[in-house]
Amino acid sequence: MIRLLIADDQAVVRTGLAVILGAEPDIEVVGQAADGEEAVQLARRLRPDVVCMDIRMPVKDGIEATREITADPDLQVDVLVLTTFDVDADVFAALDAGAAGFLLKGADERTLAAAVRSVAAGEGTLDQRLTRRILHEFVANRRSAPSSRPSAPSTTPLTDREVDVLRLLAEGLSNAEIAARLFVEPTTVKYHLAGLLQKTASRDRLQAVLWGIRAGVVDP
Numbered sequence: 632m633i634r635l636l637i638a639d640d641q642a643v644v645r646t647g648l649a650v651i652l653g654a655e656p657d658i659e660v661v662g663q664a665a666d667g668e669e670a671v672q673l674a675r676r677l678r679p680d681v682v683c684m685d686i687r688m689p690v691k692d693g694i695e696a697t698r699e700i701t702a703d704p705d706l707q708v709d710v711l712v713l714t715t716f717d718v719d720a721d722v723f724a725a726l727d728a729g730a731a732g733f734l735l736k737g738a739d740e741r742t743l744a745a746a747v748r749s750v751a752a753g754e755g756t757l758d759q760r761l762t763r764r765i766l767h768e769f770v771a772n773r774r775s776a777p778s779s780r781p782s783a784p785s786t787t788p789l790t791d792r793e794v795d796v797l798r799l800l801a802e803g804l805s806n807a808e809i810a811a812r813l814f815v816e817p818t819t820v821k822y823h824l825a826g827l828l829q830k831t832a833s834r835d836r837l838q839a840v841l842w843g844i845r846a847g848v849v850d851p
Contacts, residue, residue: 636662638664638693638696640689655744674700680707711756750835
């Protein structure tokens, strides 16, 4: 059972997400937060597996809340950012804060539930409408920033198939979609993804794609 915390300053949105996701047989909504500060407090007290985090909230915004949650060594919580903004500086900041996935609030119920499951499984998730535009602009901004640090190269070269998987991840494809594109089984994709994450020292597929863009493996 995936334990889920929902953080959004709009009560109607929180309730709607709780109803939709709580109806899934493998998802339990354990709490709701109306602002970022409450999200951090509830994350520490309830120990959810995933937090669905809005970006723009009072008291403490979703970016700072994400940073505090992902940086806490006592927590094993991943953050799925739900945003109404397709390209926004706040989204870039949330990437830096350690968000494991992004989804636009207009996503359908099936996509939303699948995103929660993917993040809970440590795979992260990328909304296909966000992926290339946001990630490439994010990396461009990081490269031009004075404080930007280059990512460490992989100590072990990626295999050709791992590169194929990485490039398809950058398109926002799911494991099943990647398997169909490469004419392999989903279990084979998981195998290559595991090797990819290990070699790039990435926590999830989102961070792996960022690594790939910085390293020049994924074309702009």
